[in-house]
Amino acid sequence: MNKGIFFVAIDLNRPLSEQGPFDVVLHKLSGKDWCANIENFRQKNPEVTVLDPPFAIEHLHNRQSMLQDVADLNLSDCHGKVGVPRQLVIKKDPSSIPYEVNKAGLKLPLVAKPLVLDGSAKSHELFLAYDQFSLAELEPPLVLQEFVNHGGILFKVYIVGEIIKVVRRFSLPNVSKRELEKVAGVFRFPRVSSSAASADDADLEPSVAEHPPQPLLENLARELRHRLGLRLFNIDMIREHGTRDVFYVIDINYFPGYGKMPDYEHIFTDFLLSLVQSKHKKRPAV
Ligand SMILES: Nc1ncnc2c1ncn2[C@@H]1O[C@H](COP(=O)(O)OP(=O)(O)OP(=O)(O)O)[C@@H](O)[C@H]1O
Numbered sequence: 001m002n003k004g005i006f007f008v009a010i011d012l013n014r015p016l017s018e019q020g021p022f023d024v025v026l027h028k029l030s031g032k033d034w035c036a037n038i039e040n041f042r043q044k045n046p047e048v049t050v051l052d053p054p055f056a057i058e059h060l061h062n063r064q065s066m067l068q069d070v071a072d073l074n075l076s077d078c079h080g081k082v083g084v085p086r087q088l089v090i091k092k093d094p095s096s097i098p099y100e101v102n103k104a105g106l107k108l109p110l111v112a113k114p115l116v117l118d119g120s121a122k123s124h125e126l127f128l129a130y131d132q133f134s135l136a137e138l139e140p141p142l143v144l145q146e147f148v149n150h151g152g153i154l155f156k157v158y159i160v161g162e163i164i165k166v167v168r169r170f171s172l173p174n175v176s177k178r179e180l181e182k183v184a185g186v187f188r189f190p191r192v193s194s195s196a197a198s199a200d201d202a203d204l205e206p207s208v209a210e211h212p213p214q215p216l217l218e219n220l221a222r223e224l225r226h227r228l229g230l231r232l233f234n235i236d237m238i239r240e241h242g243t244r245d246v247f248y249v250i251d252i253n254y255f256p257g258y259g260k261m262p263d264y265e266h267i268f269t270d271f272l273l274s275l276v277q278s279k280h281k282k283r284p285a286v
């Protein structure tokens with residue numbers, strides 16, 4: 001590889017259509033051993049910059065470890081609170097679910113998500129459960145997460161190095177107490193966030209539409225960049241309905257579909273240029 005060409009450690013488990021222009025370089029490195037392949041490549045080509053280490057990307061392929069760093073943060077300052085919904089991991093034995101849910105005191109409804117994200121459509125099959133007994137029909141390993149009413153709007157927070165961009169997307173509507181009393185069962189729901197049109201221009205209630213406060217996002221992004229050891233990712237965040245400043249992170253994705261991030265061409269160019277500059281600065285003068 002020529003000097004000065006960067007390669008970006010992209011997430012090879014996501015469809016190429018959702019990735020950026022760099023996949024050309026890494027497309028050959030696929031399959032189960034992608035982590036080892038990149039490590040190998042890095043050792044043989046020490047001049048190549050690996051933006052994000054494969055082991056840090058792997059951390060996001062498990063829905064439990066993915067949110068652990070946010071849970072540990074306990075971010076609550078004057079700009080609002082950020083946490084993760086209460087959740088429970090079920091590794092095996094689905095018949096134990098009703099008991100485990102009661103024991104953990106989780107409130108219904110619950111979102112059931114496959115624990116491991118392996119790039120398959122199945123690992124994105126999500127269910128909404130109105131009672132804990134129906135959950136015994138599902139196949140562990142699973143994460144059971146409290147559903148947080150959020151007015152049907154989700155904030156996608158894109159991170160590219162130091163840059164943060166937020167867009168609104170439509171999400172699942174609130175579940176009312178009445179609905180919860182009347183309905184039982186477990187229902188599969190479609191992949192709302194990836195298919196949903198942007199909600200940036202929709203006519204929304206201001207209390208739902210208002211973006212999370214910038215200082216809060218800056219704090220969160222700085223901490224996560226540091227703790228996850230990643231520079232290219234996105235955070236899916238919701239605001240608890242009826243509050244102004246209580247937020248939950250429900251998902252973190254590596255190298256998301258940046259095509260939907262406004263101004264991505266400039267942001268990426270600036271990001272790559274800043275890497276070139278910092279690499280040159282670090283070189284000893286001759
Ligand atoms: N705890 C929750 N409370 C409320 N809504 C939720 C919760 N978890 C997930 N959702 C809804 O389900 C959608 C998908 O959830 P999540 O992002 O965790 O799964 P995913 O498999 O990564 O899906 P995608 O690839 O579409 O992002 C969210 O965008 C949101 O609309």
Ligand SMILES: [Mg+2]
Pocket residue numbers: 193236251253
């Ligand atoms: Mg998601």
